[in-house]
Amino acid sequence: MNSRSLVLVLAGLSAVSPFATDMYAPGFPRIADSFGVSGAAVQFSLTACLVGLAAGQVVLGPVSDVRGRRGLLLGGSGAFAVLSLVCACAPSVAVFDVARLLQGVAGGAGIVVGRAVISDLFSGVHAARRLATLSVIGSVAPVVAPVSGGLVLGLGSWRLVFVALAAAGLALLGAVWRWVPESLPAGRRGAGGPRAALRATAGLLRRRALVGYLLVMGCGLGALFAYISGSPFVFQEGYGLSPAAFGLVFAVNALGTVAAGAAFGRLAGRVRLHVLLGVGVAVTAGSMGTLVALLAAGVDTLLLTWACLFGLTSGFGVLLPAATALALAAGDDAPGAASGLLGGAQFALGAAAAPLPGMLGGGPALSTAVVVLGFTLLSAAAFAGLVRSWPYG
Template identity: 75%
Template sequence: MVLGGLSAVSPFAIDMYAPGFPEIVTSFGTSKTAVQLSLTACLVGLAVGQVVLGPVSDATGRRRLLLAGSGLFSVLSLVCAVAPSIAVFDAARLLQGVAGGAGIVIGRAVVSDLFTGASAARRLTTLSVIGSTAPVLAPVAGGLVLGVGSWRLVFVALAVTGLLLLTAIWAWVPESLPAERRGTGGLPAVLRATGALLRRRETAGHLLVMGCGLAALFAYITGSPFVFENVYGLSPTQYSLVFATNAVGTVLAGAVFGRLAGRVRLNLLLTVGVAVTVVALVTLVTLLTVGISTFLTTWACLFGLTSGFGLLLPASTTIILAIGSDAPGAASGMLGGAQFILGAAAAPLPGVLGDTTAMSTAVVVLGCVLLSATALLTLARPWEGHGEPAGSPE
């Protein structure tokens, strides 16, 4: 429960405040771009935090960093809530992301410390599903908070959540990496191990499969409000229901993965997940190209995207952590870095040429899933079976 909460709170922090963007622009007397940069700052902070804190936890242990990360997340959320200017707000968002990255990266490493094989896969699936659905559900929750207060109340809620998690870590999360299992040679040795992992073709391949998949998800998150509200005429409430329904696709696919992990090869599940995302987006772009642009067809294709992602993310996460089992914190940090760096790069692309349309969003998302498929076939090479637990099915 605690690790699940840690996996959710930072993704919630990414865009829970998105419905309040117009109010923030007015509050600070600034531009839309400056406010949107606060979301990018949080994504960059999450990437940096995971890349740095994952390897550090391999050398120093997990518990103290989890406690420090949750405490600082609460403090920085309060700084966001009382920020007097957009400059302070954006800086606090960057640091909030760094602190929040501790919970995501170290939570995965704790699972790798305690479990292996199918047992680890099922638990990592749970964390992956939580982490991937949280950014999708966060704007819905933010809209509810904004119904009773200003955008600043969103960050007060995040601060309180961080404080509750700090208390829960103190009570229920013991140190999972004893001193004798920590990386010898200190942090430099752990960083060398990280470099060695990145130089392996299969590691880089699976990181790109997962990172490009998450880039597709963030392009969908940023583009879909304009598509469904401006193009298809949905109200914000109706759009929230569409968003939530698509999140259910991710949850259901993750549940299927959890049932099949240990009985079906992880690389096969990963391949199916990537194939579903590609088929869904090729279908959508084809329909839009021939002039079929309806609410139901677009919704169905994007539901296919989120469902495929529910297989892609837990499979790639489990495989990458298995490949990097000698340095799980470093491997987990690379996961987070690839996810959020590529996500930050893809998020603004649906509207980069002007208006965000169904076609512009679909083309960007299709490009991301095709890059994911290319990395799967050329680098990850699922038929070679990298990252499969011992005794996995043939």
């Protein structure tokens, strides 16, 4: 087994669904015009995809503990490619929303099963570092995706975005076939069928520490998706940036996530994961608290908003891999089920958060900042509940 190729393929599987959720974000205004609907109606398609991602992971994670990993990865990649083409050809917003929901379910297989493969093959610091790679790519992808989307939109219709996603799905299908082995042989699989696997998931939910890490991670992802959903309107409508300039903002913020994730990879094994998690939580909440205070005081400038959001995305580069490693360690006896719960918490809260910036009154910067701050504070509250009971790490 080529470990580097394996991790690269799993990283691609972790990235393609976040690309599916956010690559089309710069085209929201065009999609609204194309279907003759409001901007809020287009944001609902993002929620549909996130709901699919959450449901797919909750179900497919424990199923993979019983049925194995490789088949689900192959089926999920192929279905993702087909459903991306359905999105590209959708004649109405209703068809588009249903296809987005199912696309999310298919894409969830790559995320949840990919994490389980890492848990099958690696342990300890080696697993944490590889999970950090997946987490950083998974968190950078939603930030970079709008940049790529902006470039595709410069070539033509918003439908080209989904053609590109279909091509990515086909490429991943071939990569899984070539480089990802079955990491869970029949002798190590759970007995009793899918129902038994789902009962194991219910058992994991009785573990206080695991639930705490799920909430820290899930609320953090809720903040990330509220930021992504609201940012096109903040920077393009609020500050008058072009799609290309908007892409530049996202690219710079992505560098913050990458740099912070690289620092996490170096520090893992030297610094307790709980300490790193606390740093990530503090940076995200502190950045957004600063931004809301400035906006409430009437200080509303592009550079200050951008700087605070850079702090937010940098905090994610530490928060997400730390919470992922700790949650999977807390459920290491059922890695597929634990991975499914992790993904379900992330994307369920992301789905709840995504449409909120568009629903609040006030300027786009303040409404987005308030929603993002609320989710970072919920993440901080969940972390505070864990401080006195750190059995893992």
